[in-house]
Amino acid sequence: MTVIVRDLRPDVRADLDSFVQVRRVVLPFMVFTPESVAFDIAHAHPEAALRRLVAEEDGEIIGTAQVGIAYDSPEPGQGFVNVHVHPEHTRRGAGGLLVRTAEEHLAGANATRLHAWVLDDPANRAFAEHFGYTASRSARFLRLDLAHGTLPPLQGPPLDVEIRPGSDFDADPRPLFSLDAEASRDEPSDIETEFSDYEAWLDETWRHPLFSAELTSVAVVDGRPAAFSAVRADGGTRYFTAMTGTARAHRGRGLAKLAKNDSLHRARAAGYTEAFTGNDAGNEPMLAINRWFGYEICAAEVRYVRELT
Template sequence: MEPTASPPLPGFPDLQLLECSAADFPHLAAFLSAAHPDAPTSAEDLERLAAGRMLGETHRQLLALRGGEIVGLAETGVPRMDGHPGWLEVRIRTRSEEVGGALPGELLKLAEADAVAQGAGTLVSHVHEDWWEHDFLLARGYAEHDRMWNSTLNLQALDFTRFAGSQARVAAAGLTIQPLSELGGFGEVQQRRFYTLVATLLNDVPSTTPVSVWPFEVWQRRAGVKVLPEGVFIALAPNGEWVGLSELYLPIATRPGTLHNGLTGVLKPWRGQGIALALKLAAARAALERGFTHSRTGNHSINIPMLAVNERLGFVREGARATLRKEV
């Protein structure tokens, strides 16, 4: 990797700066994975995020190099989940030997200055609560805004017979659970119908601030093109209305055999009947049939109903991922 002509960071004459490009993704992925082995990143992950950025969208990844090796990252961009007007995300990472030194502070100044120059009034950063960045940012004016729990389910250990009564109750109410692949082709008309349900459910997800729902064209670019209809399950009312869904189709490149369990939700008038549980069970069974062994998801800490469903299924909760916020 060749550095740009940018000046070195203050106090670090041995460091050079590089504007990250797609060609650097394998090196950046290795650096990020080494920085936090409990949250590995693949080049495919970085490529997917890059492909989902819209024309003109604010984003900058600046690498700090020493002898051609990445030792730090200062990143600024539009947050995918908290994309509210005036909000920008900052992310800093360093090699372990730099933690506690001066480099993290200089990288943070760089990222924050970029964000402010782009008109940010609110800065957010997403970190695990047990990472060094958590306390580092709290000490520099950030405060916890929201938190999510990651959790994993061993699909092979799931005893479907335990839930036979719940599934029977859903069927008795006249509801059916079907894969999206059996409800017609997934052209634009069907995509818009699916998106409408997704957007309605996202608007109702319990969170500290309302989830920022992407416009259809943005959703289509970031999510719609990746939807695998046989991995999405729809709850249908007796009149054919789509009243709930569960997404379990996206493989996690850094976790072999694991699928990301995306949105699961049910429209308000149909809640309290075990539909979310039935949807997750149908999706889990299909994932097993496709050869996957685990399902991994994340839920806002105040989304008590869905956390209860996941606990009942046997999801094992991990440490929390915090959203830290700072007004500038």
């Protein structure tokens, strides 16, 4: 049996379905659809050097790789390569071929440092270390049973705060862009993020097919967004908190918790049964908030880093 690596064909539905199927098996705590994968490719920023690779064995897709440059980092040359192989098809060379193909592409795109998220188990960690990657920070994925769990009751906001759905900003989402940019700068990460391209943010966040402005909640103070909980959802039963943050001037008031609670209650009312989120292992304030909601850790990842010479 022969394994080959090639680019995903976003105009071929069977490719998209197989790509998503592999990722759902390996990463059941994340939310994506064939449409969202095709959208990501079609709307990738030119400087991202984005590629979606697949490993194919006798016509069957058994592995995937997400590869690109973190173009929104102020430090140039930060590449990423996230490789996943279907657990029933490991040890056939697919992972190694995906890594080597990805690294060649990123070297050609002037990457100087590569970052890879690896599931925190001995086999995956050994695989990353075999290719010269060194463990860095870790992250946790969390799950909340919306169908059978008990959410904290809704709380009324302070008199100077209004909780509004993100869809209220459809006519002009720029204030949410500014808030997202400010909050993201303080997110723990190996790769510093600096949102400065509003049009790119509209493409990659606001107009993304998974983004739900209706389920996103925003805490507004004096007419300006002060905290938010942004949501991606599959339109069926699965809900994912993509980002929760607060403007620096309004931190310490519990506004992010208010926004997220509002969003979770509306998601449950809309029929969503599972809520997922992810947090850096060092982000104890957000982990504490999620424990308060009833989230439980369902998986862990480790960020591995390799310098390119």
